[in-house]
Amino acid sequence: MYRLYDYQPSGNGYKARLLLSQLSIPFEYVELDILKGETRTPDFLTKNPNGRIPLLELETGHYLAESNAILFYLAQETAFWPETKLAQTQVLSWLFFEQYSHEPNIASPRFWLCHLPKLNTYQETALPYKQEQGYQALAVMDQHLADHQYFVEEQYTIADIALYAYTHVADEGGFDLARFPHIQRWLQDVASQPNHVPITQTHFPG
Structure with a gap:
């Protein structure tokens, strides 16, 4: 196991x-x-x-x-990983985007604001910049989702899972998701997938 x-x-x-x-x-x-x-x-x-x-x-x-x-x-070898080389590469592209442009700027404000008793000098200075960059990443996502149900080939893949994780709690980092209607629709689609579990769940079948 x-x-x-x-x-x-x-x-x-x-x-x-x-x-x-x-x-x-x-x-x-x-x-x-x-x-x-x-x-x-x-x-x-x-x-x-x-x-x-x-x-x-x-x-x-x-x-x-x-x-x-x-x-x-x-x-690998599941429906969460597409079959064609192009689609696989597109999934990887979104995974790299998530780790380079999205996660550093969405997750950091959330952690600072929700899990630290007080921001240090660096965090106070960096927070507005991080949020600005985070909004830019969300805008890229929203623009893509205006024409697509999911991120790659209209198929729910690990690209969606990677981006969903911090996007659906972005409000905890001071982000206003109401500005992004296509992201809001996509968040609902992801949450409706079979066997979806919330981020707060910590007990799983063993």
Whole structure:
């Protein structure tokens, strides 16, 4: 059985939880509190020297780090990974967009505003810039979704899962999603997928 090391509020961890649930794959959920340094212990660092979650432990004893790499691994030979080379490349393109343009600017404000008692000087200075860049990423998504139901070939793929994770809680980072009607429609479509689970769920069939 898979074992997922994770932190419940994490959008990156939620990606793995959501795909595992939608594939009906049983897994053991191991909660680690990053605010208490539980991913920086000697034991965890032997599993992932980068000291980050999510981390997926395979039945073989191997460990997979990085949320989108975990999505790629789990999605192979499933409906969440398209068949053609072009569509596969388009999925990868959106995964790279999510990690480079979207997640750093959507997730950081959310973490700072929801999980820290007080912003430091850097965070106070960086917050407006992060939010500006986050709005730019959301605008790119909204423009694409104006003409597409999902991000790649009108098919629900791991591109949607990766982008959904932090977008659907972007309001917690001070973002006004009412400005993006096509994203709002897409969020409803994703939430209506079979075996969808909320980001707050931490108990799963084992």
